[in-house]
């Protein structure tokens with residue numbers, strides 16, 4: 001019950017952390033802090049300097065509900081309803097993948113080219129295939145003020161969330177959400193075509209961590225029998241939508257570098273760069289046609 005949680009901030013944080021630790025949560029200190037701060041509207045500084053500050057009963061009740069959800073295995077960012085990506089706060093919804101830090105590697109990989117294009121031409125048109133929350137497109141728009149982006153998704157729910165994120169970040173005027181099965185409804189040409197497509201082989205979905213399998217939409221994960229179907233579509237069709245010397249950048253599963261490179265090379269592309277994530281895993285490939 002809500003009244004079992006202490007109302008003073010310091011003891012409340014301690015109690016929340018102990019509950020999550022007892023439930024076997026990986027990082028109970030971080031998750032309890034995120035939950036308490038979010039639902040009480042307090043800051044980290046207050047947690048250190050004002051441990052006696054009282055949290056109201058409505059906030060305590062929300063914290064109690066959130067702790068129960070976390071104890072039951074729901075990812076902390078699903079409970080909060082947002083996740084930070086490339087310094088941007090992105091709202092989540094049931095149709096969106098939770099953006100992962102690994103995907104920031106893709107943003108880093110194409111950002112210098114996007115900046116240089118914007119400087120040279122006064123614009124940089126970006127196509128983000130499978131945009132989800134809008135993570136990749138919005139990170140690039142945030143960093144390159146002259147850029148514009150179209151975010152494509154098959155999920156209407158994801159597109160509504162991406163458009164809302166663009167608005168909330170003040171990027172709505174440069175972001176267009178497009179409902180399309182990959183390139184089907186896409187028109188025009190782009191300097192950057194970026195994608196973090198679904199790339200898990202269908203048979204492996206059941207073996208994913210519970211937090212991924214049970215809370216990320218399967219449409220965002222399942223890349224077909226061998227996990228490579230979306231790369232085949234992108235390699236076959238992207239050239240038609242690329243500006244001269246434009247770049248295609250894709251996130252890959254850490255064992256997929258050779259196969260994905262082979263798919264793009266067979267379709268007439270040259271590999272321009274391969275990037276590892278912070279864990280040292282192959283994560284992003286950049287091609288030119």
Ligand SMILES: C[S@@+](CC[C@H](N)C(=O)[O-])C[C@H]1O[C@@H](n2cnc3c(N)ncnc32)[C@H](O)[C@@H]1O
Nearest residue numbers: 097099130131132153154181182196197198220
């Ligand atoms: C791995 S998620 C990536 C989401 C986001 N770009 C990110 O990096 O966090 C893949 C996205 O592709 C979308 N998707 C799956 N199949 C698609 C298709 N046939 N056409 C367009 N988008 C598709 C999913 O709905 C999902 O949003």
